[in-house]
Amino acid sequence: MPDPVSNAPELSVSELSGALKRTLEDAFGHVRLRGEISGYRGPHSSGHCYFSIKDQNAKIDAVIWKGVFSRLRFRPEEGLEVVATGRITTFPGKSTYQIVVEALEPAGIGALMALLEERRRKLQEEGLFDAARKRRPPFLPGVIGIVTSPTGAVIRDMIHRLSDRFPRQVLVWPVRVQGEGSAAEIAAGIRGLNAIAAEDPDLPRPDVIIVARGGGSLEDLWSFNEEIVVRAAAESAIPLVSAIGHETDWTLLDLVADIRAPTPSAAAEMVVPVRAELIARVRDRDGRLARGMARLQERWRRDLQNLARALPPPERALEAPRQRLDRAGLRAAGLIRAGLDRRGLALAGLARRLGAQTPEARLARAAERLDGLGRRLPVLPARLMERRRERLAALAERLGRALAQRLALERRDSERRIAGLAALSSRLEGALGARLARLSDRVAARGQLLESLGYRRVLARGYAVVRDEREAILASAGAARPGAAMTIEFADGRLGAVAAGEAPPRPSAARPARPRGGEGGQGSLF
Incomplete structure (x- = not known):
């Protein structure tokens, strides 16, 4: 039987997916x-976030679009229990359903505390809370920068407290201290005050920065726990x-700041002293300094008087120097006489040396040298000739020994070279004989190869070569003209012939004649 035809309308996959999406x-x-x-791995390269939300029995896919993610008060983290607000929809490409998150908040104070503790531990491991990084603010800052809300009571209380204690120039950076985007504004305020140049004449650079906010719940103060604010404070x-x-509230900003104040008013008290107290303290120290200087001057005066009384009379103080001066004068006179005596002796010696260098003395010494040379001159040539003969005999003896040694070396060298030439001659003769034998073998082998490949071997098998009157080989019957003289070469000799009859038509491709059965065992060529 044919299958019953259903009257249900047919739907495409896209139509069914669209209907399910609208229904859901x-x-x-x-x-x-x-x-x-x-499964949270941070924002995708497109800026969207994809993860799942699960409990002990089920799991649902979730997505946060890029624009919504930038407005979230805190960022999702793996394993955090949250309350997500959004709408349920489907993704037809995978036939799955998901929640499009429009708002995200921790599920209770416990989740926020867990997130806060995890973030505190992470930043502490990076060393942002180390005590070695803390700095003391100046005792009396000239300019105080305040990052806070410009409309709250906090800024009014702080300015009022600063005015009462010690009026200072205040530079306020207005920010939101709660809600979406407040953390980014606070971090920008801290960095902005740091970016003011010290030499800017229009905008003074703060000497200390106060980040202030009134009390509130953990959720209200959460902006000061954001990592962007903590890192800006650390930088x-x-x-x-x-x-x-x-005083009972605490945030991660308190841990990274150089000083933590219990309240904003206390922060104003900590950064500046009380002007009246400072003036009174200065006056008190000025009086103490004046009294101390007076006492010191009086003590110096008494010490000077005591030292003056302890000094001897001036005449007594000059007795020893006078005696030393007299003794020095006596020693100076003796030294002068001794120096004059030494100079006189030196001049006498120089006079004697100068007398020996007069022209008369020098001429007398030259005459004596000439007399001595005149006496030595007659015997000098004979002595020179004798010395030269002795030197020539020694040189002749040395030359004879050197020539004998050289001739012996040349003789041994010639014998060694003759022996080497004989050995080379015998080796050359053997090499030439071997070379000629190899060449003869090669010539014989190639002659045999030429004979085996020559056309006479082919003629011995019953073939013949036909040549025209110019001894050109006729490769086909069409090449022979009727009446032309030809020569037919066999293996045992040649015969003359004349082409008779009409020449057959030339084939398209010349082929060599093959022997066929018939008269004489040779096919007819004409």
Whole structure:
């Protein structure tokens, strides 16, 4: 039997997916979903975030679009229990459903505390909370920078307290201290005050920065726990005071700041002293300094008087120097006489040496030398000739010995070279004989190869070569003209012949004649 035909309408896959999407979005247009974040890997390269929300029995895919992610008060983290607000929809490409998150918040104070503790431990491992990084603010700053809300009571209380204690120039950087984007504004305020140039004549650079906010819950103070604020405070080159909430409140900014104040008013008291107290202290120290200087001068005066009384009379003090001066005068006279005597002796010696260098003395010495040379001159040539003969005899003897040694060396060298030439001659004769034998073998082998490949071997097998009157080989019957003289070469000799009859038509491709059966065992060529 044929299958019954159903009257249900046919739907395409896209139509069915669209219908399911509309049904699901209409039924769950806006939901709040509580669960634990799973599979979070941070924003995708497109800026969107993809993860899952699960409990002990089920799991649902979740997505946060780029624009919503930038407005979140805190960032998702793996394993954090959250409450997600959004709408349920489907993704037809994978036939799955998911929640498009529009708002995200921790599920209770416990989750926030866990997130805060995890972030504190991470930043502490980086060394941002080390005590070695803390700096003391200046005792009396000229300019105080305050990062806080410009409309709250905090800024009014701080300015009022600064005015009462010690009026200073205040530079306020207005920010939001709660809500979306407040953490980025606080971090920008800290960095902005640090970016003011010290030599800027229009905008003074702060000597200390106060980040202040009134009290509130953990959620209200959460902006000061954001990592961007903590890192901006750690990078600050200006000493920073944290004045967040009341004394019992604490944030991560308190841990990284150089000084933590219990309240904003206390921060104002910590950065400047009380002017009246400072003036009174200065006056007190000025009086103490004046009294101390007076006492010191009086003591110096008494010490000078005591030293003056202890000094001897001036005449007594000059007795010893006078005696030393007299003794020095006596020694100077003796030294002068001794120096004159030494100079006189030196002049007498120089006079004697100068007398020996007069022209008469020098001529007399020259005459004596000439007399001595005249006496030595007659015997000098005979002595020179004798010395030269002795030197020539010695040179002749040395030359004879050297020539004998050289001739012996040449003789041995010639014998060695003759022996080497004989050995080379015998080796050359053997090499030439071997070379000629190899060449003869090669010539014989190539002659045999030429004979085996020559055309006479082919003629011995019953073939013949036909040549025309110019001894050109006729390769085909068409090449012979009727009546032309030809020569036919056999293996045992040649015969003359004349072409008779009409020449057959030339074939398209010449082929060599092959022997066929018939008269004489040779095919007819004509």
